Amino acid sequence: MNLLDVSNLHASVETDDGPQPILKGLNLTVKAGEVHAIMGPNGSGKSTLANVLSGRPGYAVDGGEAMLGGKNLLDLEPFERAQIGMFLAFQYPVEIPGVSNMEFLKASIDSLARARGEEQPNTASFMRTVRELAGSLDLDPAFLKRGVNEGFSGGEKKRNEIMQLLLLNPKLALLDETDSGLDIDALKVVADGVNRYRSESNGVVLITHYQRLLDYIVPDYVHVLSNGQIIESGDKSLALELEAKGYAWLT
Amino acid sequence: MSKSSVDDLVEAGSEYHAGFVTDVESETLPPGLDESVVRFISARKGEPQWLTDWRLEAFAKWREMREPNWAHVHYPPIDFQAISYYSAPKSQTDGPRSLDEVDPELLRTYEKLGIPLHEQAALAGVVPDPAAIGTPAGANVAVDVVFDSVSIATTFKETLAEAGVIFCPISEAVHSHPELVQKYLGSVIPQRDNYYAALNSAVFSDGSFVYIPKGVRCPMELSTYFRINERNTGQFERTLIIADEGSHVSYLEGCTAPMRDENQLHAAVVELVAMGDAEIKYSTVQNWYPGDENGKGGIYNFVTKRGLCAGPRAKISWTQVETGSAITWKYPSVVLRGDESVGEFYSVALTNNRQQADTGTKMIHMGKNTKSTIVSKGISAGGSENCYRGLVRISPTAQNARNFTQCDSLLIGDQCGAHTFPYIENKNNSATVEHEASTSKVSDDQLFACQQRGIETEQAVSMIVNGFCKEVFRELPMEFAVEAGKLLEVSLEGAVG
Ligand SMILES: Nc1ncnc2c1ncn2[C@@H]1O[C@H](COP(=O)(O)OP(=O)(O)O)[C@@H](O)[C@H]1O
Numbered sequence: 244m245n246l247l248d249v250s251n252l253h254a255s256v257e258t259d260d261g262p263q264p265i266l267k268g269l270n271l272t273v274k275a276g277e278v279h280a281i282m283g284p285n286g287s288g289k290s291t292l293a294n295v296l297s298g299r300p301g302y303a304v305d306g307g308e309a310m311l312g313g314k315n316l317l318d319l320e321p322f323e324r325a326q327i328g329m330f331l332a333f334q335y336p337v338e339i340p341g342v343s344n345m346e347f348l349k350a351s352i353d354s355l356a357r358a359r360g361e362e363q364p365n366t367a368s369f370m371r372t373v374r375e376l377a378g379s380l381d382l383d384p385a386f387l388k389r390g391v392n393e394g395f396s397g398g399e400k401k402r403n404e405i406m407q408l409l410l411l412n413p414k415l416a417l418l419d420e421t422d423s424g425l426d427i428d429a430l431k432v433v434a435d436g437v438n439r440y441r442s443e444s445n446g447v448v449l450i451t452h453y454q455r456l457l458d459y460i461v462p463d464y465v466h467v468l469s470n471g472q473i474i475e476s477g478d479k480s481l482a483l484e485l486e487a488k489g490y491a492w493l494t
Numbered sequence: 495m496s497k498s499s500v501d502d503l504v505e506a507g508s509e510y511h512a513g514f515v516t517d518v519e520s521e522t523l524p525p526g527l528d529e530s531v532v533r534f535i536s537a538r539k540g541e542p543q544w545l546t547d548w549r550l551e552a553f554a555k556w557r558e559m560r561e562p563n564w565a566h567v568h569y570p571p572i573d574f575q576a577i578s579y580y581s582a583p584k585s586q587t588d589g590p591r592s593l594d595e596v597d598p599e600l601l602r603t604y605e606k607l608g609i610p611l612h613e614q615a616a617l618a619g620v621v622p623d624p625a626a627i628g629t630p631a632g633a634n635v636a637v638d639v640v641f642d643s644v645s646i647a648t649t650f651k652e653t654l655a656e657a658g659v660i661f662c663p664i665s666e667a668v669h670s671h672p673e674l675v676q677k678y679l680g681s682v683i684p685q686r687d688n689y690y691a692a693l694n695s696a697v698f699s700d701g702s703f704v705y706i707p708k709g710v711r712c713p714m715e716l717s718t719y720f721r722i723n724e725r726n727t728g729q730f731e732r733t734l735i736i737a738d739e740g741s742h743v744s745y746l747e748g749c750t751a752p753m754r755d756e757n758q759l760h761a762a763v764v765e766l767v768a769m770g771d772a773e774i775k776y777s778t779v780q781n782w783y784p785g786d787e788n789g790k791g792g793i794y795n796f797v798t799k800r801g802l803c804a805g806p807r808a809k810i811s812w813t814q815v816e817t818g819s820a821i822t823w824k825y826p827s828v829v830l831r832g833d834e835s836v837g838e839f840y841s842v843a844l845t846n847n848r849q850q851a852d853t854g855t856k857m858i859h860m861g862k863n864t865k866s867t868i869v870s871k872g873i874s875a876g877g878s879e880n881c882y883r884g885l886v887r888i889s890p891t892a893q894n895a896r897n898f899t900q901c902d903s904l905l906i907g908d909q910c911g912a913h914t915f916p917y918i919e920n921k922n923n924s925a926t927v928e929h930e931a932s933t934s935k936v937s938d939d940q941l942f943a944c945q946q947r948g949i950e951t952e953q954a955v956s957m958i959v960n961g962f963c964k965e966v967f968r969e970l971p972m973e974f975a976v977e978a979g980k981l982l983e984v985s986l987e988g989a990v991g
């Protein structure tokens with residue numbers, strides 16, 4: 244069975260001038276164990292795809308289907324999508340002042356466990372796990388006590404997203420430009436985290452603007468998103484080609 | 495917009511968790527207020543003549559005063575003749591020996607509030623078996639219950655007595671320690687201080703009295719739970735806390751009231767006196783019934799609280815979490831008379847639906863090198879109005895006085911209001927007065943970030959709001975901090991559909 248099945252998805256973003264169609268019949272299938280990269284020029288609808296799949300407010304689905312593990316995503320509340328294994332690493336992680344990172348992670352993991360009828364992890368071992376994860380991503384353990392993303396550098400915010408990915412271990416990870424704004428060392432740390440997450444039982448959709456990330460996370464498929472549709476798909480070599488020639492030759 | 499966006503969260507009402515009426519036999523005075531009512535209350539309590547006179551004096555002053563109208567709150571005129579000014583549970587003279595003897599209605603009430611068994615016993619006035627209360631909270635908290643108008647239970651008296659601490663209903667202190675009561679009653683909040691204080695002075699029902707002797711650190715937190723229990727019964731508590739030189743006390747006041755339709759007036763007075771080097775920490779969690787989502791019913795909470803730092807290096811700290819009441823009108827204040835004395839005010843005020851809160855503090859600097867800190871967190875949801883009103887007054891004598899004020903507002907949805915009225919009167923050039931203010935919203939992005947990690951909407955809002963309040967919750971004693979967090983969650987239920 245496919246992990247993610249998106250077929251003929253149409254969606255628009257709500258703007259002050261009314262709804263503006265962005266996704267215009269998008270198809271995407273991800274099987275367990277696969278990594279799909281989605282590339283495309285700025286404004287082509289990459290974030291829109293990630294947001295619509297995860298249920299962010301401000302978008303309207305105009306048609307089509309999106310299934311995760313056989314369940315209709317579009318019927319579910321955002322937290323229900325998360326509970327069945329959908330994870331979005333944000334392009335712009337938001338700050339939640341006063342809510343410590345540790346507290347946030349505990350609330351998250353407890354909610355997921357509750358929804359799945361699993362036992363909530365005991366606090367001491369949970370905290371140990373989180374500290375180890377933080378360490379493995381070069382994050383100072385002190386940052387776990389700080390407010391979620393409060394005063395974090397751009398790189399820390401992105402590594403924090405990856406830490407959450409590793410902790411929550413979702414079925415499907417959508418990473419929205421997790422590489423943007425990272426220097427090469429941070430990029431390697433992030434890529435290493437994603438590679439540790441990869442397994443035969445989960446899938447990754449890697450949204451990126453640059454092929455450089457794909458040197459570290461080697462995708463099984465590369466898709467080009469343009470004007471709300473996937474206009475070209477291939478393997479890693481497509482990304483190299485895009486880098487050499489730009490997007491113009493495809494459109 | 496998806497279903498879970500902030501705007502949609504502001505609809506739908508919630509059930510008030512503490513909303514139920516306990517059916518305990520009681521003795522209630524018919525509605526109405528005149529001199530004879532004042533005399534009746536005083537006689538019923540067997541008060542000495544000076545106190546009867548003091549009440550009558552207050553009543554005479556009250557009759558000449560008018561209700562204040564400067565607060566940013568709106569409500570229909572109160573008919574003071576429609577209120578009953580006295581109500582007492584009947585069986586209060588002989589306290590229960592065990593929980594089996596306690597009115598089962600009362601126990602059910604406690605159960606619904608989620609009060610643990612050992613605490614229920616304490617609240618119901620059962621003399622506890624020490625082995626049965628092994629938990630730290632049970633061992634360290636002394637509880638004095640004001641159930642309606644009369645304190646029906648006072649516990650842990652012996653431990654306190656050993657330390658020389660007096661902690662009892664003020665009606666009892668009038669008889670057991672008349673010299674202290676007569677000396678300090680009205681010394682910080684005079685009878686005619688304001689309309690509601692005058693009313694309270696005339697008809698006050700009961701409340702707590704605390705005296706901490708010189709140099710004594712009170713061995714436990716002192717705690718009072720207030721409940722309003724009779725239909726149409728005004729509550730007029732009167733609390734007086736005196737911390738003698740070099741002493742220390744932490745006092746917790748918690749309130750939660752049953753559901754009812756009529757608006758109810760609650761006009762308490764709390765006076766604190768801290769002598770030189772003494773410290774009083776006064777914490778409140780206020781959860782009176784706020785009315786329904788249309789603004790029907792709910793408590794009018796018109797309270798006067800003030801502390802006097804009477805001697806050098808005295809310290810008074812008010813921490814409040816206000817989530818209940820239809821209308822809150824409350825400004826816990828500190829008069830910093832002693833040199834180097836310290837006043838603090840930490841406040842969380844949450845309003846939802848049609849609640850209105852006008853709350854803040856007054857810091858009156860008189861002594862040299864006095865210092866005050868104000869941290870106010872206002873949260874408005876639904877169609878509520880939340881207003882911070884604060885006064886920092888630096889008198890000419892307050893050389894090198896310092897104040898820091900931080901005033902933050904958080905909005906949930908766009909139908910609510912947040913207002914800030916900081917008044918500063920500085921009559922001394924050497925003083926430093928700092929004021930910071932911010933207004934923010936619980937954003938769709940923050941909510942979505944939580945939801946995307948599997949956290950359900952209500953919990954997400956409550957977590958974000960709790961985060962916003964962190965600086966204040968830090969000031970609360972441990973057991974109260976937990977309760978406060980829980981209360982915010984309950985109070986926000988209406989806001990998160
Ligand atoms: N909130 C918004 N209001 C108006 N236009 C928007 C909004 N969000 C996205 N858009 C528009 O939708 C299009 C797709 O945006 P996006 O999905 O973020 O692109 P990408 O991630 O590929 O750069 C862009 O033209 C962008 O300007």
Ligand SMILES: [Mg+2]
Nearest residue numbers: 289290334420
């Ligand atoms: Mg984008």
